Protein backbone atom coordinates (compact mmCIF):
# COMPACT_ATOMS: atom_id res chain seq x y z
CA UNK A 439 0.00 0.00 0.00
CA UNK A 440 1.37 3.43 -0.92
CA UNK A 441 2.13 5.60 2.11
CA UNK A 442 1.55 9.35 2.25
CA UNK A 443 4.78 11.37 1.89
CA UNK A 444 4.39 12.59 5.51
CA UNK A 445 4.69 9.00 6.77
CA UNK A 446 8.16 8.81 5.27
CA UNK A 447 10.59 9.95 7.89
CA UNK A 448 13.34 7.37 8.35
CA UNK A 449 16.90 7.43 7.00
CA UNK A 450 18.58 4.05 6.53
CA UNK A 451 22.17 3.27 5.67
CA UNK A 452 23.11 -0.05 4.08
CA UNK A 453 26.85 -0.75 4.05
CA UNK A 454 27.94 -3.18 1.34
CA UNK A 455 24.71 -2.22 -0.42
CA UNK A 456 26.05 -3.17 -3.85
CA UNK A 457 27.04 -6.72 -2.91
CA UNK A 458 25.09 -9.92 -3.53
CA UNK A 459 23.05 -9.66 -0.32
CA UNK A 460 23.31 -5.86 -0.04
CA UNK A 461 21.55 -5.27 -3.36
CA UNK A 462 18.64 -7.47 -2.25
CA UNK A 463 18.43 -5.59 1.07
CA UNK A 464 18.40 -2.25 -0.76
CA UNK A 465 15.66 -3.35 -3.17
CA UNK A 466 13.65 -4.96 -0.35
CA UNK A 467 13.81 -1.79 1.75
CA UNK A 468 12.56 0.27 -1.18
CA UNK A 469 9.69 -2.15 -1.75
CA UNK A 470 8.72 -2.98 1.81
CA UNK A 471 9.68 -0.16 4.19
CA UNK A 472 6.93 2.44 3.87
CA UNK A 473 8.53 4.75 6.44
CA UNK A 474 11.69 5.19 4.39
CA UNK A 475 12.56 8.77 3.44
CA UNK A 476 16.19 8.34 2.42
CA UNK A 477 18.25 5.24 1.68
CA UNK A 478 22.01 5.62 1.75
CA UNK A 479 23.90 2.91 -0.10
CA UNK A 480 27.53 2.73 1.00
CA UNK A 481 30.00 0.52 -0.84
CA UNK A 482 33.58 0.37 -2.03
CA UNK A 483 32.26 -0.25 -5.54
CA UNK A 484 28.95 1.30 -6.55
CA UNK A 485 26.75 -0.59 -9.01
CA UNK A 486 25.33 1.17 -12.10
CA UNK A 487 21.88 -0.31 -11.27
CA UNK A 488 21.60 2.24 -8.42
CA UNK A 489 20.79 4.93 -10.98
CA UNK A 490 17.45 3.33 -11.89
CA UNK A 491 16.40 3.46 -8.22
CA UNK A 492 16.77 7.20 -8.01
CA UNK A 493 13.45 7.98 -9.69
CA UNK A 494 11.18 6.56 -6.97
CA UNK A 495 9.63 8.26 -3.93
CA UNK A 496 12.61 7.49 -1.67
CA UNK A 497 15.80 9.51 -1.96
CA UNK A 498 18.55 7.01 -2.82
CA UNK A 499 22.00 8.35 -1.97
CA UNK A 500 24.95 6.42 -3.36
CA UNK A 501 28.10 6.78 -1.27
CA UNK A 502 31.36 5.37 -2.54
CA UNK A 503 33.37 4.65 0.59
CA UNK A 504 35.50 2.25 2.58
CA UNK A 505 34.42 0.85 5.95
CA UNK A 506 38.06 0.73 7.05
CA UNK A 507 38.14 4.54 6.89
CA UNK A 508 36.51 5.78 10.10
CA UNK A 509 35.86 9.31 8.81
CA UNK A 510 34.09 8.03 5.68
CA UNK A 511 31.88 5.78 7.77
CA UNK A 512 31.07 8.55 10.27
CA UNK A 513 30.09 10.93 7.46
CA UNK A 514 27.76 8.30 5.96
CA UNK A 515 26.20 7.34 9.30
CA UNK A 516 25.54 10.91 10.53
CA UNK A 517 21.81 11.51 10.63
CA UNK A 518 20.80 7.91 9.86
CA UNK A 519 18.19 6.24 12.10
CA UNK A 520 19.20 2.69 11.25
CA UNK A 521 22.38 1.08 9.95
CA UNK A 522 22.28 -2.31 8.23
CA UNK A 523 25.91 -3.41 8.11
CA UNK A 524 26.32 -6.07 5.44
CA UNK A 525 29.71 -4.95 4.07
CA UNK A 526 32.36 -7.57 4.45
CA UNK A 527 35.20 -9.36 2.78
CA UNK A 528 33.86 -12.83 2.01
CA UNK A 529 36.96 -14.84 1.27
CA UNK A 530 37.53 -18.50 2.06
CA UNK A 531 39.73 -19.08 -0.99
CA UNK A 532 42.89 -17.24 0.08
CA UNK A 533 42.43 -14.31 -2.29
CA UNK A 534 42.98 -11.68 0.40
CA UNK A 535 45.49 -11.68 3.25
CA UNK A 536 44.31 -12.41 6.82
CA UNK A 537 45.26 -8.81 7.69
CA UNK A 538 42.99 -7.39 4.98
CA UNK A 539 40.12 -9.66 6.06
CA UNK A 540 40.57 -8.45 9.65
CA UNK A 541 40.79 -4.82 8.56
CA UNK A 542 37.51 -4.94 6.61
CA UNK A 543 35.46 -7.30 8.76
CA UNK A 544 36.62 -6.39 12.27
CA UNK A 545 38.02 -2.85 12.06
CA UNK A 546 35.28 -1.93 9.58
CA UNK A 547 32.64 -3.09 12.07
CA UNK A 548 34.36 -1.18 14.90
CA UNK A 549 34.20 1.93 12.73
CA UNK A 550 30.48 1.42 12.12
CA UNK A 551 29.79 1.01 15.86
CA UNK A 552 31.87 4.07 16.78
CA UNK A 553 30.15 6.10 14.08
CA UNK A 554 26.74 5.16 15.55
CA UNK A 555 27.91 6.17 19.03
CA UNK A 556 29.45 9.47 17.90
CA UNK A 557 26.62 10.58 15.64
CA UNK A 558 23.64 9.33 17.68
CA UNK A 559 22.38 6.49 15.47
CA UNK A 560 20.52 4.05 17.70
CA UNK A 561 19.78 0.95 15.64
CA UNK A 562 22.32 -1.40 14.12
CA UNK A 563 21.65 -4.70 12.35
CA UNK A 564 24.78 -6.68 11.58
CA UNK A 565 25.06 -9.41 8.93
CA UNK A 566 26.99 -12.12 10.71
CA UNK A 567 27.30 -15.68 9.42
CA UNK A 568 26.66 -19.30 10.39
CA UNK A 569 30.46 -19.55 10.17
CA UNK A 570 30.64 -17.75 13.52
CA UNK A 571 29.44 -21.02 15.00
CA UNK A 572 30.81 -23.59 12.60
CA UNK A 573 31.54 -26.02 11.12
CA UNK A 574 34.54 -26.26 13.41
CA UNK A 575 37.95 -27.61 12.43
CA UNK A 576 37.15 -30.91 14.15
CA UNK A 577 34.33 -31.58 11.69
CA UNK A 578 31.66 -31.93 14.38
CA UNK A 579 28.18 -31.98 12.81
CA UNK A 580 25.67 -29.28 13.75
CA UNK A 581 22.42 -31.04 12.94
CA UNK A 582 19.34 -28.81 12.77
CA UNK A 583 20.60 -26.77 15.69
CA UNK A 584 19.31 -23.45 16.95
CA UNK A 585 20.83 -20.36 18.57
CA UNK A 586 21.10 -22.16 21.93
CA UNK A 587 22.54 -25.45 20.71
CA UNK A 588 25.90 -26.06 22.38
CA UNK A 589 28.70 -26.37 19.85
CA UNK A 590 32.45 -26.13 20.15
CA UNK A 591 33.24 -23.17 17.88
CA UNK A 592 36.93 -23.30 16.97
CA UNK A 593 38.12 -20.96 14.24
CA UNK A 594 41.34 -21.53 12.36
CA UNK A 595 40.47 -19.59 9.22
CA UNK A 596 40.66 -15.77 9.02
CA UNK A 597 37.14 -15.33 7.57
CA UNK A 598 35.09 -17.09 10.29
CA UNK A 599 37.46 -15.74 12.95
CA UNK A 600 36.88 -12.19 11.73
CA UNK A 601 33.11 -12.67 11.54
CA UNK A 602 33.05 -14.06 15.11
CA UNK A 603 35.08 -11.12 16.42
CA UNK A 604 32.93 -8.60 14.59
CA UNK A 605 29.71 -10.22 15.82
CA UNK A 606 30.96 -10.07 19.40
CA UNK A 607 31.78 -6.37 19.00
CA UNK A 608 28.26 -5.70 17.75
CA UNK A 609 26.63 -7.64 20.59
CA UNK A 610 28.86 -5.99 23.22
CA UNK A 611 27.94 -2.57 21.85
CA UNK A 612 24.25 -3.13 22.63
CA UNK A 613 23.25 -0.67 25.35
CA UNK A 614 26.14 1.75 24.79
CA UNK A 615 25.12 5.34 25.12
CA UNK A 616 25.03 7.16 21.81
CA UNK A 617 25.21 10.89 21.23
CA UNK A 618 22.06 12.39 22.74
CA UNK A 619 22.11 9.97 25.68
CA UNK A 620 19.95 7.10 24.42
CA UNK A 621 21.16 3.48 24.23
CA UNK A 622 22.37 1.75 21.08
CA UNK A 623 20.30 -1.31 20.13
CA UNK A 624 22.05 -4.00 18.10
CA UNK A 625 21.40 -7.49 16.80
CA UNK A 626 23.22 -9.93 14.53
CA UNK A 627 21.72 -12.11 11.80
CA UNK A 628 23.55 -15.30 10.89
CA UNK A 629 22.74 -16.56 7.39
CA UNK A 630 23.70 -20.08 6.41
CA UNK A 631 24.91 -20.43 2.79
CA UNK A 632 22.96 -17.82 0.84
CA UNK A 633 21.75 -18.60 -2.69
CA UNK A 634 19.67 -16.81 -5.29
CA UNK A 635 19.97 -14.19 -8.00
CA UNK A 636 23.54 -12.86 -8.11
CA UNK A 637 25.23 -15.80 -6.35
CA UNK A 638 28.76 -15.83 -7.77
CA UNK A 639 29.70 -19.38 -6.69
CA UNK A 640 26.54 -20.80 -8.31
CA UNK A 641 27.54 -19.00 -11.50
CA UNK A 642 31.05 -20.50 -11.25
CA UNK A 643 29.67 -24.03 -10.79
CA UNK A 644 27.37 -23.50 -13.76
CA UNK A 645 30.19 -22.41 -16.04
CA UNK A 646 32.39 -25.23 -14.80
CA UNK A 647 29.60 -27.70 -15.64
CA UNK A 648 29.29 -26.27 -19.15
CA UNK A 649 33.05 -26.61 -19.66
CA UNK A 650 32.82 -30.26 -18.54
CA UNK A 651 30.21 -31.06 -21.19
CA UNK A 652 27.12 -30.52 -19.01
CA UNK A 653 28.40 -32.58 -16.08
CA UNK A 654 29.47 -31.91 -12.53
CA UNK A 655 31.20 -34.62 -10.50
CA UNK A 656 29.99 -35.38 -7.02
CA UNK A 657 32.71 -34.80 -4.46
CA UNK A 658 30.74 -34.78 -1.19
CA UNK A 659 28.54 -37.65 0.10
CA UNK A 660 24.84 -36.93 -0.41
CA UNK A 661 24.27 -37.63 3.30
CA UNK A 662 26.07 -34.43 4.40
CA UNK A 663 23.47 -31.71 5.05
CA UNK A 664 24.37 -28.10 4.34
CA UNK A 665 22.16 -25.20 5.45
CA UNK A 666 21.03 -22.86 2.68
CA UNK A 667 18.75 -19.85 2.67
CA UNK A 668 17.29 -17.77 -0.18
CA UNK A 669 18.74 -14.28 -0.54
CA UNK A 670 15.30 -12.65 -0.72
CA UNK A 671 14.37 -14.15 2.64
CA UNK A 672 17.69 -13.07 4.18
CA UNK A 673 17.01 -9.54 2.91
CA UNK A 674 13.46 -9.63 4.28
CA UNK A 675 14.76 -10.74 7.66
CA UNK A 676 17.13 -7.74 7.72
CA UNK A 677 14.29 -5.36 6.85
CA UNK A 678 12.04 -6.77 9.59
CA UNK A 679 14.80 -6.84 12.20
CA UNK A 680 15.69 -3.22 11.42
CA UNK A 681 12.03 -2.17 11.63
CA UNK A 682 11.30 -3.95 14.91
CA UNK A 683 14.50 -3.07 16.81
CA UNK A 684 13.00 0.13 18.23
CA UNK A 685 9.70 -1.36 19.43
CA UNK A 686 11.26 -4.56 20.74
CA UNK A 687 14.60 -3.22 21.96
CA UNK A 688 14.50 -5.06 25.28
CA UNK A 689 13.83 -8.41 23.60
CA UNK A 690 16.00 -8.09 20.49
CA UNK A 691 18.92 -5.99 21.71
CA UNK A 692 22.17 -7.98 21.85
CA UNK A 693 20.55 -11.06 20.30
CA UNK A 694 21.68 -13.34 17.48
CA UNK A 695 19.34 -14.94 14.95
CA UNK A 696 20.06 -17.64 12.41
CA UNK A 697 18.55 -16.82 9.00
CA UNK A 698 16.30 -19.63 7.83
CA UNK A 699 13.50 -20.44 5.43
CA UNK A 700 11.86 -23.49 3.88
CA UNK A 701 14.79 -24.46 1.64
CA UNK A 702 15.30 -28.24 1.94
CA UNK A 703 18.16 -29.82 3.85
CA UNK A 704 20.53 -31.31 1.29
CA UNK A 705 24.21 -31.65 0.54
CA UNK A 706 25.83 -28.57 -1.00
CA UNK A 707 26.03 -30.19 -4.43
CA UNK A 708 22.57 -31.78 -4.42
CA UNK A 709 21.11 -28.44 -3.41
CA UNK A 710 22.88 -26.65 -6.28
CA UNK A 711 21.48 -29.27 -8.66
CA UNK A 712 17.96 -28.03 -7.78
CA UNK A 713 18.83 -25.07 -10.02
CA UNK A 714 21.58 -26.37 -12.26
CA UNK A 715 19.64 -29.55 -13.14
CA UNK A 716 16.78 -27.65 -14.83
CA UNK A 717 19.46 -25.65 -16.68
CA UNK A 718 20.79 -28.80 -18.32
CA UNK A 719 23.58 -29.98 -15.98
CA UNK A 720 23.73 -33.41 -14.34
CA UNK A 721 25.61 -34.60 -11.30
CA UNK A 722 27.76 -37.62 -12.02
CA UNK A 723 28.30 -40.10 -9.19
CA UNK A 724 32.09 -40.16 -9.16
CA UNK A 725 32.86 -40.79 -5.52
CA UNK A 726 34.38 -44.18 -6.25
CA UNK A 727 36.67 -42.56 -8.81
CA UNK A 728 37.51 -39.64 -6.52
CA UNK A 729 37.64 -41.05 -2.98
CA UNK A 730 37.66 -38.66 -0.03
CA UNK A 731 41.36 -39.19 0.74
CA UNK A 732 42.18 -38.06 -2.80
CA UNK A 733 40.14 -34.89 -2.33
CA UNK A 734 41.99 -34.21 0.91
CA UNK A 735 45.25 -34.65 -0.97
CA UNK A 736 44.13 -32.39 -3.84
CA UNK A 737 42.97 -29.74 -1.38
CA UNK A 738 46.35 -29.84 0.39
CA UNK A 739 48.11 -29.67 -2.98
CA UNK A 740 46.05 -26.62 -3.93
CA UNK A 741 47.04 -24.94 -0.67
CA UNK A 742 50.70 -25.69 -1.32
CA UNK A 743 50.48 -24.42 -4.90
CA UNK A 744 48.76 -21.26 -3.71
CA UNK A 745 51.64 -20.61 -1.32
CA UNK A 746 54.36 -21.43 -3.88
CA UNK A 747 52.81 -19.42 -6.70
CA UNK A 748 51.87 -16.39 -4.59
CA UNK A 749 54.96 -14.38 -5.63
CA UNK A 750 54.03 -14.94 -9.30
CA UNK A 751 50.23 -14.86 -9.42
CA UNK A 752 47.14 -15.59 -7.36
CA UNK A 753 46.09 -19.24 -7.51
CA UNK A 754 42.77 -19.51 -5.63
CA UNK A 755 40.72 -22.57 -6.65
CA UNK A 756 37.39 -23.48 -4.99
CA UNK A 757 38.87 -26.59 -3.42
CA UNK A 758 41.15 -26.07 -0.42
CA UNK A 759 41.34 -27.76 2.99
CA UNK A 760 38.94 -25.25 4.51
CA UNK A 761 36.23 -25.35 1.82
CA UNK A 762 36.46 -29.14 1.72
CA UNK A 763 35.97 -29.30 5.49
CA UNK A 764 32.98 -26.92 5.36
CA UNK A 765 31.37 -28.74 2.45
CA UNK A 766 31.87 -32.17 4.08
CA UNK A 767 30.51 -31.32 7.53
CA UNK A 768 26.81 -31.31 8.27
CA UNK A 769 25.66 -27.87 9.38
CA UNK A 770 21.93 -27.13 9.34
CA UNK A 771 19.69 -24.95 11.46
CA UNK A 772 16.15 -25.40 12.67
CA UNK A 773 14.81 -22.52 14.72
CA UNK A 774 11.88 -20.13 15.09
CA UNK A 775 13.64 -17.50 17.19
CA UNK A 776 13.30 -14.75 14.55
CA UNK A 777 9.59 -15.52 14.25
CA UNK A 778 9.10 -15.39 18.01
CA UNK A 779 11.14 -12.23 18.51
CA UNK A 780 10.18 -10.08 15.53
CA UNK A 781 7.52 -11.89 13.55
CA UNK A 782 9.72 -13.15 10.72
CA UNK A 783 8.17 -15.63 8.33
CA UNK A 784 9.84 -16.26 4.97
CA UNK A 785 8.49 -13.97 2.26
CA UNK A 786 9.40 -16.43 -0.50
CA UNK A 787 8.33 -20.08 -0.46
CA UNK A 788 10.84 -22.74 -1.47
CA UNK A 789 9.06 -23.07 -4.84
CA UNK A 790 9.33 -19.33 -5.43
CA UNK A 791 12.96 -19.19 -4.35
CA UNK A 792 13.79 -22.12 -6.61
CA UNK A 793 11.96 -20.69 -9.63
CA UNK A 794 13.58 -17.28 -9.24
CA UNK A 795 17.05 -18.80 -8.93
CA UNK A 796 16.55 -21.08 -11.96
CA UNK A 797 15.36 -18.10 -14.03
CA UNK A 798 18.48 -16.21 -13.00
CA UNK A 799 20.83 -19.08 -13.93
CA UNK A 800 19.04 -19.34 -17.28
CA UNK A 801 19.57 -15.62 -17.84
CA UNK A 802 23.27 -16.06 -17.00
CA UNK A 803 23.32 -18.85 -19.61
CA UNK A 804 21.70 -16.55 -22.17
CA UNK A 805 24.18 -13.78 -21.54
CA UNK A 806 27.13 -16.24 -21.74
CA UNK A 807 26.26 -17.20 -25.34
Ligand SMILES: NC(=O)C1=CN([C@@H]2O[C@H](COP(=O)(O)OP(=O)(O)OC[C@H]3O[C@@H](n4cnc5c(N)ncnc54)[C@H](O)[C@@H]3O)[C@@H](O)[C@H]2O)C=CC1
Nearest residue numbers: 454456457458459481482504505524525526567629631632
Ligand atom coordinates in the same frame (compact mmCIF):
# COMPACT_ATOMS: atom_id res chain seq x y z
N1 LIG B 1 27.37 -15.26 0.74
C1 LIG B 1 27.05 -16.01 1.77
O1 LIG B 1 26.71 -17.20 1.62
C2 LIG B 1 27.05 -15.43 3.14
C3 LIG B 1 27.42 -14.11 3.40
N2 LIG B 1 27.39 -13.64 4.70
C4 LIG B 1 27.73 -12.25 5.01
O2 LIG B 1 26.87 -11.41 4.27
C5 LIG B 1 27.51 -10.19 3.95
C6 LIG B 1 27.37 -9.92 2.47
O3 LIG B 1 27.99 -10.99 1.78
P1 LIG B 1 27.83 -11.19 0.21
O4 LIG B 1 26.76 -10.33 -0.28
O5 LIG B 1 27.78 -12.63 -0.05
O6 LIG B 1 29.25 -10.66 -0.28
P2 LIG B 1 29.60 -9.65 -1.42
O7 LIG B 1 31.07 -9.69 -1.59
O8 LIG B 1 28.76 -9.87 -2.62
O9 LIG B 1 29.18 -8.25 -0.79
C7 LIG B 1 29.96 -7.56 0.11
C8 LIG B 1 29.93 -6.09 -0.27
O10 LIG B 1 30.74 -5.40 0.67
C9 LIG B 1 31.52 -4.47 -0.06
N3 LIG B 1 32.76 -4.18 0.63
C10 LIG B 1 33.82 -5.01 0.80
N4 LIG B 1 34.81 -4.37 1.42
C11 LIG B 1 34.36 -3.13 1.68
C12 LIG B 1 34.94 -2.00 2.29
N5 LIG B 1 36.18 -2.01 2.75
N6 LIG B 1 34.20 -0.88 2.39
C13 LIG B 1 32.94 -0.84 1.89
N7 LIG B 1 32.35 -1.87 1.29
C14 LIG B 1 33.05 -3.00 1.18
C15 LIG B 1 31.81 -5.13 -1.39
O11 LIG B 1 32.17 -4.17 -2.38
C16 LIG B 1 30.51 -5.84 -1.67
O12 LIG B 1 29.64 -5.03 -2.42
C17 LIG B 1 28.95 -10.33 4.42
O13 LIG B 1 29.10 -9.63 5.63
C18 LIG B 1 29.13 -11.82 4.62
O14 LIG B 1 30.08 -12.09 5.62
C19 LIG B 1 26.98 -14.42 5.73
C20 LIG B 1 26.61 -15.71 5.51
C21 LIG B 1 26.62 -16.33 4.22
Ligand SMILES: CC(C)CCC[C@@H](C)[C@H]1CC[C@H]2[C@@H]3[C@H](O)CC4=CC(=O)CC[C@]4(C)[C@H]3CC[C@]12C
Nearest residue numbers: 528530567569631657706756757761762764765
Ligand atom coordinates in the same frame (compact mmCIF):
# COMPACT_ATOMS: atom_id res chain seq x y z
C1 LIG C 1 34.67 -28.80 -4.63
C2 LIG C 1 34.43 -28.71 -3.16
C3 LIG C 1 34.49 -30.03 -2.50
C4 LIG C 1 33.12 -28.03 -2.88
C5 LIG C 1 33.35 -26.55 -2.74
C6 LIG C 1 32.13 -25.88 -2.19
C7 LIG C 1 32.54 -24.65 -1.41
C8 LIG C 1 33.15 -23.65 -2.36
C9 LIG C 1 31.36 -24.09 -0.63
C10 LIG C 1 30.77 -25.17 0.29
C11 LIG C 1 30.21 -24.45 1.50
C12 LIG C 1 30.34 -22.97 1.18
C13 LIG C 1 30.37 -21.97 2.33
C14 LIG C 1 29.15 -22.09 3.20
O1 LIG C 1 27.96 -21.98 2.44
C15 LIG C 1 29.12 -21.08 4.32
C16 LIG C 1 29.55 -19.72 3.97
C17 LIG C 1 29.17 -18.69 4.78
C18 LIG C 1 29.67 -17.40 4.63
O2 LIG C 1 29.50 -16.56 5.50
C19 LIG C 1 30.47 -17.05 3.45
C20 LIG C 1 30.46 -18.09 2.37
C21 LIG C 1 30.57 -19.50 2.91
C22 LIG C 1 31.93 -19.62 3.63
C23 LIG C 1 30.46 -20.53 1.76
C24 LIG C 1 31.67 -20.42 0.79
C25 LIG C 1 31.69 -21.52 -0.26
C26 LIG C 1 31.63 -22.92 0.35
C27 LIG C 1 32.86 -23.20 1.17
